[in-house]
Amino acid sequence: MATQTASPAPISPAPIAKAPLKIRRRSPLAWIGDHILLAATVVIFIFMLLPNAVILVMSFNQPIGKYDYTWNQFSTEAWAHPCANQELCSSMGLSLEIGLIATLVSTALGTMIAFAMVRHRFKARSGINALLFLPMAAPEVVMGATLTALFFNTIGPGSLGFWTITIAHVMFCLSYVVVTIKSRLAGMDPTLERAAQDLYATPTQTFMKVTLPLVAPGIAAAALLAFALSIDDYIITAFTAGQRTTFPMYIFGSVQRSYPAQINVIGSIMLIGTMVIIAVSTVLGRMRATRR
Amino acid sequence: MGSTDVMGRTEGGDLRLVGLTKRFGAFTAVDSIDLTIPQGSFFALLGASGCGKTTTLRMVSGLEDPTAGQIFLGDKDVTDAKPYRRPVNTVFQNYALFPHLDIFENVAFGLRRRGFKSVKPQVEAMLDLVELGHLAKRKPTQLSGGQQQRIALARALINEPQVLLLDEPLGALDLKLRRQMQIELKRIQTEVGLTFVHVTHDQEEAMTMADTIAVMNHGRIEQLGSPAELYENPATTFVANFLGQSNLIPGTVETATDDVVTVSAHGRKLTLDAKRCRSVSGEVILGVRPEKVQLAVSEADVPSGFNALSGTVSDTSFIGVSTQYLVKLPSGEELSVFEQNTGREIQRPGSEVFVHWDPSQGFGLDGAQDIEAGAALDEEGAA
Amino acid sequence: MSTALLDKAPASEAPPEDRKPRRNITPWVLLLPGLLWLILFFLIPILTSVSASVQTGNFDDGFKLTWHWANYADAIKPYWRQYLHSGIFSVATTVLCLALGYPVAYFIAFKGGKWKSLLMALVIVPSFTSFLIRTIAWKTILADNGFVVRVLNDLHILGVTRRLGITVGTHVLASPGAVVCGMVYNFLPFMILPLYTSLEKIDPRLLEAGNDLYCGTFQTWRRITLPLSMPGVIGGTLLTFIPAIGDYINAQLLGNANTGVVGQSIENLFLRKTDGYPVGSAMSVIMMVGTLVLVMLYIRKAGTEDLI
Numbered sequence: 001m002a003t004q005t006a007s008p009a010p011i012s013p014a015p016i017a018k019a020p021l022k023i024r025r026r027s028p029l030a031w032i033g034d035h036i037l038l039a040a041t042v043v044i045f046i047f048m049l050l051p052n053a054v055i056l057v058m059s060f061n062q063p064i065g066k067y068d069y070t071w072n073q074f075s076t077e078a079w080a081h082p083c084a085n086q087e088l089c090s091s092m093g094l095s096l097e098i099g100l101i102a103t104l105v106s107t108a109l110g111t112m113i114a115f116a117m118v119r120h121r122f123k124a125r126s127g128i129n130a131l132l133f134l135p136m137a138a139p140e141v142v143m144g145a146t147l148t149a150l151f152f153n154t155i156g157p158g159s160l161g162f163w164t165i166t167i168a169h170v171m172f173c174l175s176y177v178v179v180t181i182k183s184r185l186a187g188m189d190p191t192l193e194r195a196a197q198d199l200y201a202t203p204t205q206t207f208m209k210v211t212l213p214l215v216a217p218g219i220a221a222a223a224l225l226a227f228a229l230s231i232d233d234y235i236i237t238a239f240t241a242g243q244r245t246t247f248p249m250y251i252f253g254s255v256q257r258s259y260p261a262q263i264n265v266i267g268s269i270m271l272i273g274t275m276v277i278i279a280v281s282t283v284l285g286r287m288r289a290t291r292r
Numbered sequence: 293m294g295s296t297d298v299m300g301r302t303e304g305g306d307l308r309l310v311g312l313t314k315r316f317g318a319f320t321a322v323d324s325i326d327l328t329i330p331q332g333s334f335f336a337l338l339g340a341s342g343c344g345k346t347t348t349l350r351m352v353s354g355l356e357d358p359t360a361g362q363i364f365l366g367d368k369d370v371t372d373a374k375p376y377r378r379p380v381n382t383v384f385q386n387y388a389l390f391p392h393l394d395i396f397e398n399v400a401f402g403l404r405r406r407g408f409k410s411v412k413p414q415v416e417a418m419l420d421l422v423e424l425g426h427l428a429k430r431k432p433t434q435l436s437g438g439q440q441q442r443i444a445l446a447r448a449l450i451n452e453p454q455v456l457l458l459d460e461p462l463g464a465l466d467l468k469l470r471r472q473m474q475i476e477l478k479r480i481q482t483e484v485g486l487t488f489v490h491v492t493h494d495q496e497e498a499m500t501m502a503d504t505i506a507v508m509n510h511g512r513i514e515q516l517g518s519p520a521e522l523y524e525n526p527a528t529t530f531v532a533n534f535l536g537q538s539n540l541i542p543g544t545v546e547t548a549t550d551d552v553v554t555v556s557a558h559g560r561k562l563t564l565d566a567k568r569c570r571s572v573s574g575e576v577i578l579g580v581r582p583e584k585v586q587l588a589v590s591e592a593d594v595p596s597g598f599n600a601l602s603g604t605v606s607d608t609s610f611i612g613v614s615t616q617y618l619v620k621l622p623s624g625e626e627l628s629v630f631e632q633n634t635g636r637e638i639q640r641p642g643s644e645v646f647v648h649w650d651p652s653q654g655f656g657l658d659g660a661q662d663i664e665a666g667a668a669l670d671e672e673g674a675a
Numbered sequence: 676m677s678t679a680l681l682d683k684a685p686a687s688e689a690p691p692e693d694r695k696p697r698r699n700i701t702p703w704v705l706l707l708p709g710l711l712w713l714i715l716f717f718l719i720p721i722l723t724s725v726s727a728s729v730q731t732g733n734f735d736d737g738f739k740l741t742w743h744w745a746n747y748a749d750a751i752k753p754y755w756r757q758y759l760h761s762g763i764f765s766v767a768t769t770v771l772c773l774a775l776g777y778p779v780a781y782f783i784a785f786k787g788g789k790w791k792s793l794l795m796a797l798v799i800v801p802s803f804t805s806f807l808i809r810t811i812a813w814k815t816i817l818a819d820n821g822f823v824v825r826v827l828n829d830l831h832i833l834g835v836t837r838r839l840g841i842t843v844g845t846h847v848l849a850s851p852g853a854v855v856c857g858m859v860y861n862f863l864p865f866m867i868l869p870l871y872t873s874l875e876k877i878d879p880r881l882l883e884a885g886n887d888l889y890c891g892t893f894q895t896w897r898r899i900t901l902p903l904s905m906p907g908v909i910g911g912t913l914l915t916f917i918p919a920i921g922d923y924i925n926a927q928l929l930g931n932a933n934t935g936v937v938g939q940s941i942e943n944l945f946l947r948k949t950d951g952y953p954v955g956s957a958m959s960v961i962m963m964v965g966t967l968v969l970v971m972l973y974i975r976k977a978g979t980e981d982l983i
Contacts, residue, residue: 152738271803
């Protein structure tokens with residue numbers, strides 16, 4: 001209620017009774033609420049990563065009997081002799097062979113499609129989009145069964161084998177390749193190609209000197225994806241394989257016969273190999289970006 | 293390898309557009325433009341977005357095919373030539389520097405495609421011209437916007453094109469940097485002597501840099517001339533409103549002699565130079581720039597011979613350099629007045645004033661035109 | 676300083692002739708090889724199987740088109756349990772994947788910070804080892820005398836699940852529960868990826884605006900985040916549900932004789948019976964039509980450009 005004066009005289013503060021400084025304490029319930037998302041995420045991640053850990057551990061196991069399902073004792077036997085089982089390794093070899101060919105063909109065809117879709121305008125766009133989407137969404141059983149039926153009908157039951165598997169693999173890898181490259185291509189600045197033309201690069205030179213270097217990482221990623229899909233496919237392969245046995249088919253059958261620790265060894269190698277490739281490419285990418 | 297046939301220097305390489313047209317379906321982006329740009333001049337295509345200026349530029353560069361018309365470089369008809377066979381280079385709006393090549397290779401790109409084996413001396417000279425020689429080994433993403441812009445310029449200039457096209461190259465820079473670059477570009481053009489064609493929506497930029505400006509609107513050229521001509525004597529209401537601001541007063545021609553046109557408007561007689569009036573009978577729009585107009589408190593203070601209208605001040609804005617008034621006429625129309633702050637008294641809103649100007653500063657436009665043309669666009673395009 | 680640069684075209688001159696536009700065949704040259712491959716080995720087989728589904732015969736004598744529509748009855752009546760199981764498993768899997776995947780995707784998108792890429796890599800990278808080996812690893816995890824089963828037993832959860840029919844007897848393996856567990860494990864990344872993509876696009880300032888306008892944590896999620904993440908939810912649901920319907924690996928490896936699904940029957944008919952291929956084709960036609968209906972509904976909602 002004091003009246004204000006025009007030029008306030010300095011006022012010394014009245015001594016304030018010292019109250020203890022209260023630290024705000026949150027109730028335990030609130031702490032849980034804050035962290036429940038984190039907890040749930042950790043638990044779910046454990047759920048997702050547990051089998052990989054198990055595979056790694058079990059590869060160092062010496063199983064009792066024919067199945068490497070339960071822990072017995074530590075042994076590096078399986079790592080020392082990964083191909084002790086002849087059929088295992090020959091099926092792996094077949095899978096690699098098919099994977100290589102399927103990757104090359106599907107990457108080549110898929111790259112062409114991706115370029116056509118991103119760089120050109122034409123009327124049948126939505127129909128082609130749908131056609132490319134369906135193999136990713138269709139149940140593998142349907143694709144495998146109907147393709148086999150086609151081979152039965154046209155060539156005969158004896159036709160199933162290496163080439164039918166490869167044909168099927170190219171078929172289902174194609175869509176994934178297109179999606180991967182398409183997104184990389186769409187992210188590329190279209191002005192760059194026009195700038196190259198403005199600077200006297202013919203269409204071929206523009207493609208070789210500007211477009212290709214910029215899309216190459218996408219093409220590599222697509223090829224890797226196709227390879228992974230091909231190596232790991234069971235259902236469609238089982239239908240179209242005839243007498244041949246690929247690696248996944250071998251594993252599937254092994255549940256009936258015997259499940260050696262070598263399978264876990266190969267599983268671990270695949271995981272470690274993938275992590276190494278990703279780590280290397282990330283490091284390379286960072287190096288390229290910051291190089292003087 | 294390469295296309296060196298068109299690269300030979302030709303004499304008198306004026307850029308000529310003849311009936312150049314571009315249609316996208318039913319929409320006409322560029323409507324039969326006829327234009328000659330003399331060699332060595334700094335030319336600006338000025339207009340709001342969507343007026344067709346960028347499309348015109350792209351047709352000159354070869355990145356867009358004309359629907360009709362022709363493009364001549366000197367005597368050569370280049371209309372059908374691909375962009376990589378034209379002695380024309382572009383500085384793109386977003387610079388379009390190749391992210392996977394370093395600065396040296398970016399600048400050398402055009403030379404390499406044309407088959408030059410040794411490029412080092414030219415590249416180094418060009419980098420010195422834009423004062424960025426120390427960044428030769430960096431990648432484009434490591435450069436600032438202003439530096440990228442200068443590299444884009446270097447990359448184009450190194451090829452000594454007959455025409456250099458600039459597509460709103462300063463749009464992404466902040467104000468201070470933009471002003472700096474405007475001066476830089478002008479200096480480089482004078483030094484190098486090439487024909488520059490600069491596309492922009494910023495009328496201040498165009499007026500600062502160009503020798504000649506073409507104002508485009510809806511695919512057509514509204515007026516062509518030097519910045520001073522365009523500004524002091526606009527030919528259409530669009531140009532009058534788009535370049536700076538104008539007071540446009542509709543009226544009727546009373547008498548017209550060889551020297552003077554008398555117009556009646558708001559119950560008064562206003563005069564202007566007959567040579568600056570484009571319509572000598574019937575409806576006419578009398579225009580005068582706000583900085584040419586002054587305020588007087590009483591009619592006695594109006595110099596003799598000056599045009600005068602009475603009104604009330606409705607708004608006063610003190611800008612620092614000037615004071616900007618809005619004066620409301622009895623009819624409801626508002627006139628803008630920009631008075632330089634030379635120490636004169638500032639009139640408050642509500643004061644009764646007489647706006648007056650020297651008749652020789654006014655211009656006359658065809659009365660049938662839309663008085664609002666180009667007005668709103670100017671706000672969008674203002675820097 | 677101006678020169679007469681603006682040439683006036685004489686009024687009587689006719690407008691210059693329009694130039695002919697260039698026709699572009701390049702896109703079709705690029706598209707055709709790949710499209711032909713898909714048409715030949717994806718589209719046509721599906722169409723062929725319709726005809727195959729009404730044939731009769733066997734491997735030794737050959738197959739003839741006899742319009743034997745009874746194949747469809749043969750494809751449904753004895754296998755109704757398999758259809759039921761496929762349906763229940765897929766629905767359960769999709770719901771669980773959504774329930775588990777959404778929190779993870781949300782966490783990575785909003786709280787991931789600079790660890791986002793690493794976390795997403797952790798989600799996806801395990802999928803790059805053979806999924807068969809990974810699924811079989813569950814046989815170890817859920818083994819009868821293993822850690823998990825013992826804990827569940829001690830907590831008396833096993834008794835509850837047994838009563839609900841989720842597990843069988845004293846073990847977790849060889850039961851519907853194990854099958855769904857395996858399926859959820861396999862399909863979780865397919866749910867998380869689209870959800871993450873969609874959530875990551877949400878501008879966090881929208882959530883701040885929600886808080887400013889009186890939304891609490893839950894309300895913010897319900898009124899702002901959830902609707903904006905719907906494209907991801909729909910995409911993830913479809914990318915999980917449709918493959919799940921056809922999946923039979925999990926049922927084979929982790930189930931028992933009573934958890935049979937449609938895929939196993941189709942494989943059986945095709946590969947292990949000499950005269951089963953028409954009925955097998957009929958089953959695939961049925962499965963395919965069902966899938967197509969769902970995909971059409973999705974396309975209607977989301978359009979085709981975002982598909983791939």
